[in-house]
Amino acid sequence: MADQPRVVRIGLLGLGTVGAGVVKSLKSNHQPIFEKTGCDVQVVRTLVRDPDKERAVRMDRDTLTTDGLAIVRDPAIDIVIEVIGGIEPARTLIREALRHGKHVISANKELIAKDEGVLIEYAEKNGLRLMYEASVGGGIPIVRMVETYLTANRVHAIRGILNGTCNYILTRMEEDGQSFAEALRDAQALGYAEADPESDVEGFDTAYKLSILANLAFSVPSSVFKIDRMGITKLQRVDLDIASRMGCTIKLIGEARVSEDGTVAQSVSPRMIPRTDSLATVRDVFNAVTITADVVGELSFMGRGAGELPTASAIIEDLTEILRNPTPNGRRDQDRRIVKQGEGGDHALYDTDSPRLTQGYIRMTASDWMLDHLVGHAQDVRVLSNTVGIARTDVSYCFVRGMPECAWKELMAHDSLQLAIPYDGVWPPLNSVAVEQKEAQIQRRA
Ligand SMILES: NC(=O)C1=CN([C@@H]2O[C@H](COP(=O)(O)OP(=O)(O)OC[C@H]3O[C@@H](n4cnc5c(N)ncnc54)[C@H](OP(=O)(O)O)[C@@H]3O)[C@@H](O)[C@H]2O)C=CC1
Numbered sequence: 001m002a003d004q005p006r007v008v009r010i011g012l013l014g015l016g017t018v019g020a021g022v023v024k025s026l027k028s029n030h031q032p033i034f035e036k037t038g039c040d041v042q043v044v045r046t047l048v049r050d051p052d053k054e055r056a057v058r059m060d061r062d063t064l065t066t067d068g069l070a071i072v073r074d075p076a077i078d079i080v081i082e083v084i085g086g087i088e089p090a091r092t093l094i095r096e097a098l099r100h101g102k103h104v105i106s107a108n109k110e111l112i113a114k115d116e117g118v119l120i121e122y123a124e125k126n127g128l129r130l131m132y133e134a135s136v137g138g139g140i141p142i143v144r145m146v147e148t149y150l151t152a153n154r155v156h157a158i159r160g161i162l163n164g165t166c167n168y169i170l171t172r173m174e175e176d177g178q179s180f181a182e183a184l185r186d187a188q189a190l191g192y193a194e195a196d197p198e199s200d201v202e203g204f205d206t207a208y209k210l211s212i213l214a215n216l217a218f219s220v221p222s223s224v225f226k227i228d229r230m231g232i233t234k235l236q237r238v239d240l241d242i243a244s245r246m247g248c249t250i251k252l253i254g255e256a257r258v259s260e261d262g263t264v265a266q267s268v269s270p271r272m273i274p275r276t277d278s279l280a281t282v283r284d285v286f287n288a289v290t291i292t293a294d295v296v297g298e299l300s301f302m303g304r305g306a307g308e309l310p311t312a313s314a315i316i317e318d319l320t321e322i323l324r325n326p327t328p329n330g331r332r333d334q335d336r337r338i339v340k341q342g343e344g345g346d347h348a349l350y351d352t353d354s355p356r357l358t359q360g361y362i363r364m365t366a367s368d369w370m371l372d373h374l375v376g377h378a379q380d381v382r383v384l385s386n387t388v389g390i391a392r393t394d395v396s397y398c399f400v401r402g403m404p405e406c407a408w409k410e411l412m413a414h415d416s417l418q419l420a421i422p423y424d425g426v427w428p429p430l431n432s433v434a435v436e437q438k439e440a441q442i443q444r445r446a
Pocket residue numbers: 013014015016017018019047048049050051053066082083084085086088089107108109110134135138191192193194195305306307308311
């Protein structure tokens with residue numbers, strides 16, 4: 001190791017939750033970073049919207065600017081870290097940084113997913129690195145894991161909890177009886193939520209992350225624009241209570257799998273999951289991902305999925321990787337899997353004529369149409385209701401089994417439906433229920 005450290009100057013775009021975490025970690029771990037890389041890393045300029053705002057970290061006022069282009073064009077800056085979020089001005093600033101010969105690290109899953117590989121390819125063509133470990137799974141080193149250690153495997157499926165905010169909200173609603181709004185407020189205060197939390201709770205954030213992983217893992221193209229998506233805003237405490245009585249919990253799950261015809265089916269939706277499933281034990285802000293591949297079988301990863309320090313960890317790991325290996329591995333040039341919007345053969349989970357049989361949990365206002373539909377299409381319908389049978393004014397809670405995918409689509413468009421989510425357990429779900437509610441089983445009509 002050289003006696004004189006090489007000074008590496010960082011231009012930091014954004015000083016919110018993650019930006020402050022980066023500044024703190026670079027300070028607290030300056031010595032280990034120097035020991036491993038021989039570099040003295042310094043944040044020399046930082047982009048913010050409001051330089052006079054109170055910050056979680058103390059910064060020299062002169063280093064703060066509202067002029068992002070001045071940072072990314074500054075010849076004294078070696079590496080740019082983008083943690084402002086959103087598409088613009090992030091995309092322009094990253095492209096401009098690359099154009100000026102700087103490596104870039106970004107935590108921006110929305111941009112990485114929607115950009116569909118264009119910036120990454122541009123970086124690699126110019127001998128630069130654009131790294132984005134923090135864009136998926138917070139502190140879990142999942143991006144590098146998939147990119148580096150699963151190249152000889154054929155990956156079939158990715159399934160997991162990819163949003164810390166939603167997992168935190170569902171945990172607080174289930175364990176502490178908090179309302180959705182209270183739990184979301186806490187998640188925001190803890191720095192887990194996106195600037196616009198609709199991205200979290202409507203499932204967009206999970207879709208971005210799933211798409212990034214799918215593009216790295218599968219040998220067939222997939223697009224974020226084709227993900228079948230539902231968030232957690234329709235869930236009520238009663239659904240979590242019912243889940244709990246069934247020996248289940250509800251989690252927001254992102255799943256991508258390669259179908260037999262070689263296309264990719266991707267979905268984001270809340271799912272009722274048995275407590276015996278390892279994902280059921282993933283609480284609070286934690287994320288977990290299971291990857292299934294042909295040679296290795298199942299691999300699972302778990303860790304904090306959001307928050308200033310776990311996310312900063314992913315960013316500073318990208319940083320040390322660049323300091324040690326500044327040359328891109330070139331994989332994207334030879335094997336560019338990401339496709340433009342509209343290309344590729346993805347299909348959504350409920351978007352086909354597929355006769356594949358599925359099972360799920362339903363909350364609905366009873367109606368003849370709904371009942372006829374369920375009984376007409378599913379092999380088995382079990383109703384948990386506060387009153388015997390189904391009356392028009394009741395809200396009913398059902399489990400259905402053996403329902404073809406195409407029948408869900410029609411059901412989901414009907415007014416009486418309040419919530420329909422997949423049930424990931426082994427049928428029948430009711431055998432261990434402390435049935436406070438009256439239970440009826442409706443036989444499939446001949
Ligand atoms: N929070 C988390 O746990 C995680 C976040 N991420 C990603 O990291 C990125 C940042 O997230 P987070 O730190 O939570 O976001 P924050 O909203 O906390 O911080 C954003 C920062 O960017 C600055 N900024 C935003 N827009 C502009 C603009 N147009 N011009 C200049 N400055 C701007 C803000 O300035 P000012 O402070 O003056 O308003 C602020 O400092 C996002 O892409 C997010 O998805 C990824 C993983 C986890």
